[in-house]
Amino acid sequence: MEQWEQPIDTGVVPDGGSSFDVIVVGGGPGGSAAAAYNAMNGCRVLLLEKGIWPRDKPCGDAVGGKSLSHVEELGVLPMIEATPHYVVDSIVFGSSNNSEVRVMLPKETYEAKGLLSGYALPRIQFDYMLFKRATEIVLEAGGAVIQGFSVNDVTVEGAGEGVKIVGVRGKTGGARSEEPNLSFSAPLTIGAGGYNCPVSRAITEVHDEPHRDDEHFCGGYREYWENVEGLEDSEGPIEIHFIEEVLPGYFWLFPVQKGVVNVGIGMLISEQRKQKGMKKSLKQIQRWVIEEHPVFKQRFANATFVPKSQKGWQLPFGSPRKNAPSYQPRRAAMAGAMAVGDAASLVDPFSGEGIGNALVTAKMTTRHFDKKVHSEGFPQGAAEEYMENLWDELGKELTNSTKLQRLMKRKRLTNWFIKKASKKEEIGKMMSEMIASKESQEALWSPWFMFKTLILP
Numbered sequence: 001m002e003q004w005e006q007p008i009d010t011g012v013v014p015d016g017g018s019s020f021d022v023i024v025v026g027g028g029p030g031g032s033a034a035a036a037y038n039a040m041n042g043c044r045v046l047l048l049e050k051g052i053w054p055r056d057k058p059c060g061d062a063v064g065g066k067s068l069s070h071v072e073e074l075g076v077l078p079m080i081e082a083t084p085h086y087v088v089d090s091i092v093f094g095s096s097n098n099s100e101v102r103v104m105l106p107k108e109t110y111e112a113k114g115l116l117s118g119y120a121l122p123r124i125q126f127d128y129m130l131f132k133r134a135t136e137i138v139l140e141a142g143g144a145v146i147q148g149f150s151v152n153d154v155t156v157e158g159a160g161e162g163v164k165i166v167g168v169r170g171k172t173g174g175a176r177s178e179e180p181n182l183s184f185s186a187p188l189t190i191g192a193g194g195y196n197c198p199v200s201r202a203i204t205e206v207h208d209e210p211h212r213d214d215e216h217f218c219g220g221y222r223e224y225w226e227n228v229e230g231l232e233d234s235e236g237p238i239e240i241h242f243i244e245e246v247l248p249g250y251f252w253l254f255p256v257q258k259g260v261v262n263v264g265i266g267m268l269i270s271e272q273r274k275q276k277g278m279k280k281s282l283k284q285i286q287r288w289v290i291e292e293h294p295v296f297k298q299r300f301a302n303a304t305f306v307p308k309s310q311k312g313w314q315l316p317f318g319s320p321r322k323n324a325p326s327y328q329p330r331r332a333a334m335a336g337a338m339a340v341g342d343a344a345s346l347v348d349p350f351s352g353e354g355i356g357n358a359l360v361t362a363k364m365t366t367r368h369f370d371k372k373v374h375s376e377g378f379p380q381g382a383a384e385e386y387m388e389n390l391w392d393e394l395g396k397e398l399t400n401s402t403k404l405q406r407l408m409k410r411k412r413l414t415n416w417f418i419k420k421a422s423k424k425e426e427i428g429k430m431m432s433e434m435i436a437s438k439e440s441q442e443a444l445w446s447p448w449f450m451f452k453t454l455i456l457p
């Protein structure tokens with residue numbers, strides 16, 4: 001049995017009615033990191049996860065430098081490097097007229113700065129390691145962790161200006177289990193339950209603001225394949241293709257270890273609804289690309305599908321909302337609660353990357369919550385500061401990515417750019433240098449950075 005297939009011992013289940021400094025709902029990257037960072041900050045944390053490890057999460061599996069710096073800080077990097085993974089050295093962009101450009105990530109520059117470039121590895125491994133490490137940190141700090149615990153109710157007290165979240169209720173064994181409901185309370189509840197997080201739903205409901213929005217939610221579909229031509233090694237490019245049949249979405253090929261490739265498609269739900277005929281579902285589009293597309297059918301000629309690896313999911317984008325009722329991209333906090341990662345709708349609207357922002361916001365929560373000052377409840381004023389801080393840090397990047405996402409709908413423009421870049425070596429070099437010259441790792445590894453820089457005014 002592989003290391004990440006072994007059960008994780010999460011210790012004793014606390015009694016119902018127990019109080020903590022912080023409750024974290026969801027043990028994906030955002031929740032594991034939020035639990036670990038708050039425990040490192042001296043809090044007694046309760047981490048609640050409805051899945052039981054090992055558990056899979058549909059994703060492209062690409063983990064950039066923005067994520068890796070947190071992974072390193074939490075002590076998870078050695079675990080990742082000791083398991084099978086793919087080292088990303090470049091990004092290939094392909095267009096619908098079959099032009100391609102490969103942009104190398106400047107390895108020496110990363111190394112000289114002591115930074116990490118990108119990795120790709122299945123989320124079943126990545127999330128396992130983060131959750132395992134978070135469990136150790138939380139338990140060491142006197143907190144508790146429960147797996148297989150589904151939060152089904154968020155406790156809201158008060159009304160009007162005094163309304164606040166004070167805890168959660170839920171049970172083990174799934175929604176229909178006979179197990180009794182357990183309640184837990186805390187001055188702060190962190191919502192990290194992904195795109196349908198009960199805490200983030202409560203935050204928006206209380207304020208009568210929208211939670212879901214098809215214009216800002218993307219459908220994603222993933223499969224694993226072995227032996228895809230051109231992607232047989234354990235180091236090399238990840239590929240993103242803006243092919244006609246997939247526009248306004250994209251088709252990706254992200255190797256995750258030697259010989260295994262994560263193959264998928266993403267498209268805005270509002271655009272998906274407009275598709276007709278063959279383009280009904282992402283799964284059908286993907287099948288067409290693999291079986292019929294003149295380039296890809298050859299690359300998949302000797303490839304084999306990994307059984308049961310097909311899964312669909314949703315990506316809540318961080319694109320700014322038109323006439324937002326309050327905060328951008330969506331209300332993500334209130335008295336007693338903050339949401340992080342997908343629960344705060346923070347996936348990059350162009351690239352589909354969401355792990356990095358989940359980890360960034362997980363850490364950000366520790367800047368806003370002080371267990372001594374907020375022992376009577378995380379106040380509304382601090383919640384507002386968190387939301388302002390969140391948009392100050394991520395808003396520019398998310399807004400630029402939204403512009404780019406909209407530009408990519410223009411097939412001719414994408415074709416023009418990729419063709420030009422593929423023919424002119426200087427453009428590739430320039431892209432690479434632009435990546436290298438940025439001081440922060442955040443800018444260094446945004447696989448989309450050079451693309452944005454060239455296209456946007």
Ligand SMILES: Cc1cc2nc3c(=O)[nH]c(=O)nc-3n(C[C@H](O)[C@H](O)[C@H](O)COP(=O)(O)OP(=O)(O)OC[C@H]3O[C@@H](n4cnc5c(N)ncnc54)[C@H](O)[C@@H]3O)c2cc1C
Nearest residue numbers: 026028029030050059060062151193194220341342354355
């Ligand atoms: C097809 C696809 C491809 C993607 N590709 C990439 C990529 O290549 N790189 C990248 O960076 N991002 C990618 N993303 C986005 C990325 O997967 C998410 O942004 C990321 O998982 C967000 O982490 P999170 O911790 O906020 O939420 P999640 O990873 O969704 O974790 C939420 C956790 O909460 C738990 N939970 C949910 N409800 C409850 C409840 N009621 N009670 C208790 N627990 C609960 C869930 O079981 C889960 O473990 C992709 C997404 C999709 C769908």
